[in-house]
Amino acid sequence: MKILTAPHMERCIGCLLCLVEAGTVKSSVSLNNTLIRVIRKSSGFGAEVDETAVGGEAERVVKACPRNCLATAEI
Amino acid sequence: MANYSRQVLAVNLNTHEAEYGSYADLGRNIGGLGFALELGIQHRELEPTVLSIGPLTGFFPFASKVCLLSVSSSGLTESYLSGSLSLMLRFAQIDCLLIYGTSKQPVFVSVHSGGQVDFLEGEAAEPLFYKSGSLGRRSFLAFTDGGSLADNYFKLHDEIGRRLYRRNLLGLVVSADRTLNIAKEKDYSELCREILERGRDLEVSYSNQPSCALCPAGCNFSKETEERPELVLSHCLVTCGFAKNIYENVPLAFACLNSLGYPFLHEDLEGLEKMVAELRAQF
Ligand code: SF4
Numbered sequence: 286m287k288i289l290t291a292p293h294m295e296r297c298i299g300c301l302l303c304l305v306e307a308g309t310v311k312s313s314v315s316l317n318n319t320l321i322r323v324i325r326k327s328s329g330f331g332a333e334v335d336e337t338a339v340g341g342e343a344e345r346v347v348k349a350c351p352r353n354c355l356a357t358a359e360i
Numbered sequence: 361m362a363n364y365s366r367q368v369l370a371v372n373l374n375t376h377e378a379e380y381g382s383y384a385d386l387g388r389n390i391g392g393l394g395f396a397l398e399l400g401i402q403h404r405e406l407e408p409t410v411l412s413i414g415p416l417t418g419f420f421p422f423a424s425k426v427c428l429l430s431v432s433s434s435g436l437t438e439s440y441l442s443g444s445l446s447l448m449l450r451f452a453q454i455d456c457l458l459i460y461g462t463s464k465q466p467v468f469v470s471v472h473s474g475g476q477v478d479f480l481e482g483e484a485a486e487p488l489f490y491k492s493g494s495l496g497r498r499s500f501l502a503f504t505d506g507g508s509l510a511d512n513y514f515k516l517h518d519e520i521g522r523r524l525y526r527r528n529l530l531g532l533v534v535s536a537d538r539t540l541n542i543a544k545e546k547d548y549s550e551l552c553r554e555i556l557e558r559g560r561d562l563e564v565s566y567s568n569q570p571s572c573a574l575c576p577a578g579c580n581f582s583k584e585t586e587e588r589p590e591l592v593l594s595h596c597l598v599t600c601g602f603a604k605n606i607y608e609n610v611p612l613a614f615a616c617l618n619s620l621g622y623p624f625l626h627e628d629l630e631g632l633e634k635m636v637a638e639l640r641a642q643f
Pocket residue numbers: 296297298299300301302303304323330349350351352353354355
């Protein structure tokens with residue numbers, strides 16, 4: 286089973302494209318998804334990801350990131 | 361109409377009260393700069409600062425700025441702010457934030473979705489202010505006399521930030537948790553993809569700086585304010601000026617608006633320059 290991970294947050298620019306993609310479901314969009322949160326740190330950005338997110342949902346968010354910060358991992 | 365509610369939040373620093381509601385019909389005024397100018401004129405006697413997002417904000421790449429207008433007896437100051445405030449205003453369902461008056465004591469203002477506002481009084485409220493809202497779904501503005509910042513990085517126009525600070529406003533945070541509808545999902549997704557692919561048409565190169573919301577560029581100018589009064593369509597959409605080769609294009613702007621369900625016509629977009637010139641002339 287594949288899960289969402291955030292192994293390269295040192296590349297993150299805080300564009301939040303992942304957050305909006307994660308919250309886009311059919312014909313609605315919100316920031317309330319639990320898949321990912323991008324958090325501004327004193328230097329750079331970090332992420333909290335929901336490691337129970339699987340399959341297509343996780344892949345979609347990975348693809349949305351323009352800096353390849355995110356990945357899926359097999360568990 | 362799916363998303364265009366034209367919700368205005370008016371924050372009165374004199375009384376520490378706020379009023380949230382749908383605004384009177386503004387006809388063919390699509391939003392952003394046009395909306396801010398209308399409100400600035402209607403409330404001129406209050407000498408407000410107006411923060412306004414555009415109809416594409418929060419939905420489309422590079423629709424990432426906030427239009428800031430400051431109205432005073434000496435005229436109008438106009439600037440465009442980078443960062444994530446635009447996205448948070450959209451998902452707080454606030455098209456326009458009007459701030460006026462002067463607080464008797466220093467105050468931090470915390471704005472939640474749907475126009476709920478907490479006034480955190482006194483400088484000692486700062487730690488509480490920075491705990492407001494939900495982690496990762498909020499945007500902070502901090503005002504000082506010597507340079508104000510959004511998200512601790514993006515610069516505010518000096519004079520606009522200073523004016524708010526002198527009204528005893530030390531900080532503003534907007535937290536967002538609303539769900540919004542997209543009228544034509546397929547058109548919307550295709551347009552988003554097409555616009556992202558057109559990143560090569562930006563006037564700046566991609567870099568690794570902190571970026572504005574929904575901008576993959578992370579350009580070397582992201583922290584700067586934008587003042588380019590000639591970009592009328594971009595400023596009414598409140599898209600980034602560096603994306604002018606993408607958005608200063610009526611058919612594309614129309615297609616984006618249409619995918620979200622806005623009722624505007626081509627003629628409305630073509631008439632914006634004249635409308636904005638007439639509104640600006642009233643200051
Ligand atoms: S899409 Fe990538 S670069 Fe942008 S905020 Fe998310 S993790 Fe960071």
